[in-house]
Amino acid sequence: MTTRRELVARLAAICGAPNVVWRREDLLVYEYDGTIERKQPYAVVFPADASETAAVVRLCNELGMPVTPRGAGTGLSGGSVPTRRGVVIGTSRMRRILEIDPANRIAVVEPGLPNIQLSEAAAAHGLFYAPDPSSQKACTIGGNVAENAGGPHCLALGVTQNHVLGLEVVTAGGDITWLGGRVPDAFGYDLRGAFIGSEGTLGIVTKVVCRLVPLPASVVTLLAIFDTVQEASATVSAIIAAGMIPAAMEMMDRLTLQAAEAGLRCGYPADAGAVLLLELDGLPEVVGPQAASARAECLERGATEVREARSAGERELLWKGRKGAIGALGWIAPNYYILDGVVPRSKLVDVMASVSAISDAHGLQCANVFHAGDGNLHPLILFDERVPGAKDRVLAAGAEIMRACVEAGGSLSGEHGIGYEKQRFMPWLYSETDLEHMGRIRAVFGNEGDFNPCKLLPAGTGCGEMAHQEQALRAAGPDAYV
Amino acid sequence: MASSPWPLPADAPSAADLSRCVHCGLCINACPTFAVTGLEAESPRGRIALARAVDEGVIPLTAAVQSHWDLCLQCRACEAVCPSGVAYGRIIEHVKAQVAAAPAKDAAPRRLRRFLLRNVVARPRVLAAVVAPARWWAGSLPRRALRKSGAKWLPSRLAAMEAQLPRHPGRPLRAGDSLPVPGEASTEAVLFTGCVMGELFGGVHRATASVLARRGVRAIAVEGQGCCGALHAHDGDLAFARDLARRNIDALPGDDPIIVNSAGCGAAMKEYGQLLHADPRYADRAAAFAARVRDFSEFVAALDTPAAGHFPARVAYQDACHLAHAQRIREQPRALLRAIAGCDLVETPGADLCCGAAGIYSLVEPGMSAALRTRKADAFRDSAPDVIVTANPGCQMQYEAAVREAGIDARVMHLAEALDEAERRAPRA
Numbered sequence: 001m002t003t004r005r006e007l008v009a010r011l012a013a014i015c016g017a018p019n020v021v022w023r024r025e026d027l028l029v030y031e032y033d034g035t036i037e038r039k040q041p042y043a044v045v046f047p048a049d050a051s052e053t054a055a056v057v058r059l060c061n062e063l064g065m066p067v068t069p070r071g072a073g074t075g076l077s078g079g080s081v082p083t084r085r086g087v088v089i090g091t092s093r094m095r096r097i098l099e100i101d102p103a104n105r106i107a108v109v110e111p112g113l114p115n116i117q118l119s120e121a122a123a124a125h126g127l128f129y130a131p132d133p134s135s136q137k138a139c140t141i142g143g144n145v146a147e148n149a150g151g152p153h154c155l156a157l158g159v160t161q162n163h164v165l166g167l168e169v170v171t172a173g174g175d176i177t178w179l180g181g182r183v184p185d186a187f188g189y190d191l192r193g194a195f196i197g198s199e200g201t202l203g204i205v206t207k208v209v210c211r212l213v214p215l216p217a218s219v220v221t222l223l224a225i226f227d228t229v230q231e232a233s234a235t236v237s238a239i240i241a242a243g244m245i246p247a248a249m250e251m252m253d254r255l256t257l258q259a260a261e262a263g264l265r266c267g268y269p270a271d272a273g274a275v276l277l278l279e280l281d282g283l284p285e286v287v288g289p290q291a292a293s294a295r296a297e298c299l300e301r302g303a304t305e306v307r308e309a310r311s312a313g314e315r316e317l318l319w320k321g322r323k324g325a326i327g328a329l330g331w332i333a334p335n336y337y338i339l340d341g342v343v344p345r346s347k348l349v350d351v352m353a354s355v356s357a358i359s360d361a362h363g364l365q366c367a368n369v370f371h372a373g374d375g376n377l378h379p380l381i382l383f384d385e386r387v388p389g390a391k392d393r394v395l396a397a398g399a400e401i402m403r404a405c406v407e408a409g410g411s412l413s414g415e416h417g418i419g420y421e422k423q424r425f426m427p428w429l430y431s432e433t434d435l436e437h438m439g440r441i442r443a444v445f446g447n448e449g450d451f452n453p454c455k456l457l458p459a460g461t462g463c464g465e466m467a468h469q470e471q472a473l474r475a476a477g478p479d480a481y482v
Numbered sequence: 483m484a485s486s487p488w489p490l491p492a493d494a495p496s497a498a499d500l501s502r503c504v505h506c507g508l509c510i511n512a513c514p515t516f517a518v519t520g521l522e523a524e525s526p527r528g529r530i531a532l533a534r535a536v537d538e539g540v541i542p543l544t545a546a547v548q549s550h551w552d553l554c555l556q557c558r559a560c561e562a563v564c565p566s567g568v569a570y571g572r573i574i575e576h577v578k579a580q581v582a583a584a585p586a587k588d589a590a591p592r593r594l595r596r597f598l599l600r601n602v603v604a605r606p607r608v609l610a611a612v613v614a615p616a617r618w619w620a621g622s623l624p625r626r627a628l629r630k631s632g633a634k635w636l637p638s639r640l641a642a643m644e645a646q647l648p649r650h651p652g653r654p655l656r657a658g659d660s661l662p663v664p665g666e667a668s669t670e671a672v673l674f675t676g677c678v679m680g681e682l683f684g685g686v687h688r689a690t691a692s693v694l695a696r697r698g699v700r701a702i703a704v705e706g707q708g709c710c711g712a713l714h715a716h717d718g719d720l721a722f723a724r725d726l727a728r729r730n731i732d733a734l735p736g737d738d739p740i741i742v743n744s745a746g747c748g749a750a751m752k753e754y755g756q757l758l759h760a761d762p763r764y765a766d767r768a769a770a771f772a773a774r775v776r777d778f779s780e781f782v783a784a785l786d787t788p789a790a791g792h793f794p795a796r797v798a799y800q801d802a803c804h805l806a807h808a809q810r811i812r813e814q815p816r817a818l819l820r821a822i823a824g825c826d827l828v829e830t831p832g833a834d835l836c837c838g839a840a841g842i843y844s845l846v847e848p849g850m851s852a853a854l855r856t857r858k859a860d861a862f863r864d865s866a867p868d869v870i871v872t873a874n875p876g877c878q879m880q881y882e883a884a885v886r887e888a889g890i891d892a893r894v895m896h897l898a899e900a901l902d903e904a905e906r907r908a909p910r911a
Contacts, residue, residue: 021521025546028535029528034506073522074507092520112520114511125674137563138507263565327506330566334501386501 002063004042011045011087014055019046030070030088034135035389036337037078037420038444041068041088048093050168050176050206050469057204057451060087060161066450067172071112071143071201074135077337079147079199083454089444091142097121098207105212106182108163111142111205115149118210127212130157133415134323136212142205148197150415151321153246153279155373159415161196168207169195170307173446182209194441199417200452204443216247216281220291221309221318224276224298225269229253229368230273231302233348236372239278240345244290248279249373256325256333256367256380263328266321268312272304277322287381301455325369332383333365337394340416343407345375352479354404355379362397376414377405403428426458483786492581493521493720495533495572502568503530509560509570510544514603514836515553516572518853520710523550526560526570531595533577543580545587550559551577552588552848555843556716557803560620563809576719595842599721603677604709606656613681617654620647620682629886633785639848645886646844648894652685658705662688664695671781672740672774673701677709679875686875690743690778696905697787701741706733712750712804713841714758727754727762731771740771743778743898745802745874749809751775777805778898781874791904794824798867798892799857800881801834802874808836815897822904830861855880859888871892 008022021027021044031040042065047053060067073080082088083175091112099108102125109118110269114138119128133139134150139149145167150159166180182194195202226232232251239246253262253274261270268275276298280290295306296317309315329336343351352368359366363384379401383390398421402412406428412418418426426435438457442449453459503664509526510516516525523532529550535541554574561570585592602608619625630637636644655661657675673691680687691701711726731754734740742748749755755769776784805811812834819827838844838854862870863886870881870892881894895903 021523021544025532025535025544025550027532029522029525032531072507072510079560090520095520135506135508137512138510144830146548226624260565268786284810324508324565327504327565328510328567330502330504330506330568334504336504465838 001069007063007065007087008043011043011056012061014059015047016054019048019166020044022343030073031081033073033075033078033080034338035076035078035081035419035421036335036385037081037083037317039081041082041085044070044088045091046090046093050170053089053170053204053206054174054176056087056089057170057172061174061450064450066453068452069142069146069204070136071140071146072114072138074139074149075143075419076149076340076416077199077413078421079419079452080143080182081311081418081420083420084450086450088371089283091140092205094206095140097110100125100212102127102212103181107210107212109141109208109210110324111140111145111208113141114431115139115141115144122212123215125212126215128215129210130213130432131160134326136323141208141210143282145205145208146198146200147195147415147417149376150371150376152250152319152371155249156245156372157246160195161309163211164192164196164208165211166209167192167205169203169205171445172201172451175446177208180209183286196371199419199456201442201447201456203451205462211355218284218287219247219279219281219315220277220281220287221315222291222295222298223268223307223309224278224295224303225272225305226303227273228302229274229352230349232276233277233352233372235276235298235301235303236348237345238301240373242293242297244280244294245277246294246373246387247281248277250273250277251370251372252277252322252325256329256369257421259331260321260325262322262430264321264333266317268321277318322369326378329367329380331381332367333384334365335383335385336400337383338379338416339379339381339398339401340413341377341379341402341410342414343375343377343408343410345373345403346410347410348372348375351377351404351408351410353402358397358400358404362393364397373412374414375410390470399425420454423454423456423458462463490537491580493576493578493583493718493854495537495580497537497568499573499576500530500534500537500757502566503527503534504566505531506565509564512559512563514557514559514838514900515556515850517835518779518850520713522640524553524790525864529577529827530568530573533573536580542862543586548581548586551581553847555690555803555836555838555840555850557638558807559803559834562807570841575715575718575720578716579720580718580807582718585851595717595846596719597611599714599717599719603713604722604726606677606708610654610656610681613678613828616647617651617682618653620693621649639845642848642883643845645883648682648688648882651682652688654681655684656680657703657707659703659706660703661691662695663702664698664700666698667700667765668698670700670702672734672738673703674710674740674742674747675703675707675746676744676747679747679810683875683878683896685897686743686898690741690898692892692906693782693898693901694741697782697785699785705736708733710747710750710889712746715750716841717879720757722767724757724761725749727757727768728761731764731767734771739773739781740774740779741776741778743873743896745777745809746876748775748777748850749804752809753832777809777811777873778838779805779815779818780811781820782901789823790899790908791822791823792824792908793822793900793904795867795868796826796828797869797871797900798828798830798865800830800837800870802872802877802878803836803840805873806834815861815871818897819871825910828865828867830865830867832857832861837880837884838877843878844880851880855884855887858884862892863888866890867892869900871897871900873897
């Protein structure tokens with residue numbers, strides 16, 4: 001047994017007192033991420049490097065204290081919410097670019113680096129880092145590794161898994177080790193692959209070797225405007241069937257367009273039923289004809305208008321709207337519950353119909369933004385958490401929508417991860433034996449259940465009562481046992 | 483829907499404003515204090531979460547909560563990147579009002595500050611008397627001699643203030659003073675003279691009037707106008723800020739445009755409608771007044787006169803926060819500079835990140851202010867500009883100090899001064 005005072009003192013001995021957060025008011029701001037789950041840790045600590053991180057992890061293991069890694073806290077599945085309290089390890093002191101090697105097209109960075117800063121720095125060498133989550137101005141490379149993050153431009157280029165060659169990690173057991181390296185094609189078991197997308201349940205990343213890719217020679221960005229989501233969805237399949245792989249193909253529905261236009265004034269048609277944001281890139285000789293045929297496909301399937309960005313500024317504005325669209329829903333409601341389901345592209349139309357039927361049945365408003373090219377849906381259920389019972393209805397509707405995705409032959413997450421929110425749905429897709437094998441991977445990395453607990457795999461008891469313990473926890477002073 | 487067990491003052495942030503934040507986190511890297519500390523509580527999202535927790539009665543307003551709010555520069559960079567349109571500037575002003583009603587720490591300095599803001603800054607004659615010795619000292623021979631010797635002769639906080647004084651403060655220019663008149667005036671405009679601006683930067687006002695005069699606009703420093711109230715609002719003294727707003731509305735009737743060359747004043751005056759929306763006598767007039775307010779660069783760019791002037795220099799333009807983030811004016815000042823022959827406009831890293839001046843912030847939070855100034859000094863050292871141009875008196879003063887810190891020999895100018903000097907050198911044909 002240890003008191004909070006002792007815990008804080010021992011963390012401070014490792015990382016220095018200014019790098020440990022422990023006051024009640026200061027902990028309050030570490031209870032959330034981008035989702036609706038909330039829980040406060042006992043302490044937050046910011047190590048400077050791998051060895052401090054390892055020392056913190058070993059200390060927590062010695063004390064039997066749960067550990068939750070955290071980047072920028074922009075995650076969308078509750079992955080960095082300290083479900084069973086304990087210690088949050090933040091990466092914000094590890095945010096340097098250690099090296100950019102243009103000849104080999106790699107960069108070595110620390111985990112707390114905001115995603116966009118890598119592409120900004122690489123631009124000087126004509127390169128960029130492909131995974132571009134909509135939160136890329138804030139979210140960190142380490143968090144991207146944990147969630148195997150995607151983004152609009154992952155349609156053609158692939159997700160984080162395809163763009164990280166190696167990792168220095170502190171395992172859940174407290175060891176420092178390298179997985180993968182500076183070159184592709186590492187032999188042996190692909191533990192790097194196992195770690196990416198492990199949602200902080202196997203350890204904490206302390207260095208990342210990122211692949212950089214050349215900036216495209218030319219880019220065409222189109223905005224196709226439709227009266228209905230159905231027409232837009234059908235167009236997505238048609239474009240892929242025509243043999244094109246656009247760099248990005250994003251859809252937004254009416255509600256989302258209204259919010260984005262209100263908040264970001266990006267020139268979207270606020271009265272349209274849906275839009276497709278299409279981007280084609282590559283050599284100008286190829287992109288020109290492709291853009292022409294994409295435009296023709298759109299018009300043939302009911303687009304009322306297809307606009308083309310005529311300058312870098314216009315292109316940026318179109319993307320600003322898409323990347324800020326989710327946050328812009330704050331214009332419409334104080335809270336949203338964002339879902340992240342994947343369905344086969346051919347089922348887009350059917351599943352979209354189910355989504356709207358389910359939200360209607362629960363009397364809830366639902367906005368839709370999605371990476372249409374990947375069949376990756378993001379239904380956003382809008383609500384006000386201060387209305388009693390609202391959150392429960394939202395969670396129920398969310399579960400039904402996820403069920404509809406799975407029944408259509410899809411999956412539970414395209415890029416946000418399973419986190420806390422969806423771990424209980426895992427048995428819909430995986431057998432007990434499947435889940436047991438996944439659980440054994442945790443043991444390999446030394447996670448005996450306290451490292452980012454209640455995430456990714458279905459958890460037993462002890463994780464389900466998050467919201468209900470708050471009152472009791474607030475009473476706990478510095479000398480209470482933790 | 484506040485359910486706070488403790489009474490909240492009338493000017494506390496509204497639950498509607500607070501609940502607009504969906505904690506997506508897209509703002510955090512735009513925040514200068516988050517950039518320096520990496521702490522969520524020093525980010526806009528964290529500060530709003532704390533305001534909400536206090537509003538909903540989850541935590542009381544403790545000294546720790548207050549210190550996180552106090553560290554906010556009110557630069558509003560977060561507001562400009564927020565997809566949800568969270569009115570952060572308004573929230574933080576109301577949060578400050580809440581602190582002022584029941585401070586958890588620093589009650590005495592807070593009272594003194596309020597007294598000085600009300601009785602010195604907002605009273606032109608008192609302010610003139612207080613600033614006079616500083617203005618004399620700023621351009622004096624002993625100061626130059628002491629600077630050369632590098633002697634450290636002042637306590638650190640005073641030294642920081644001293645370093646901010648402009649090297650060549652012009653004669654003051656106050657409301658009612660006469661200004662350069664154009665040959666053929668076709669239109670008239672009000673020049674807003676402000677408080678410190680008129681005392682320490684009279685030259686900027688004269689340059690503003692000259693630039694306008696060459697474009698056929700006669701600027702008049704109408705008598706009776708006074709401090710805009712921005713500093714008071716930022717300090718949470720909304721009641722007094724409303725008084726000052728009413729005074730300016732009464733003093734400046736008509737429908738001539740009101741030209742403001744201080745970004746902080748311009749932002750505050752463009753928001754008079756919002757500030758006085760609950761005042762039945764003034765709400766409509768305040769909105770009409772706000773619609774007349776134009777930043778200098780905004781006004782001149784809109785006149786769209788042919789390019790003129792000659793300014794052979796490497797120029798680093800630094801956004802004033804309340805111009806770029808609050809008024810969303812980024813392009814016009816750059817376009818005006820770019821159009822001048824010889825002007826080599828360079829973009830320095832972090833040009834739109836707060837310099838740390840932030841009204842009276844550099845006096846209240848000297849540590850964070852200095853950290854941000856050092857970032858600017860580093861950028862200046864790397865890009866070696868001849869001239870640093872900005873659009874707000876506080877920023878100008880902070881850049882004087884940053885230039886010294888960087889050990890480079892760059893001039894710090896207001897945009898109006900740069901345009902005026904260029905046009906004097908090569909007048910329009």
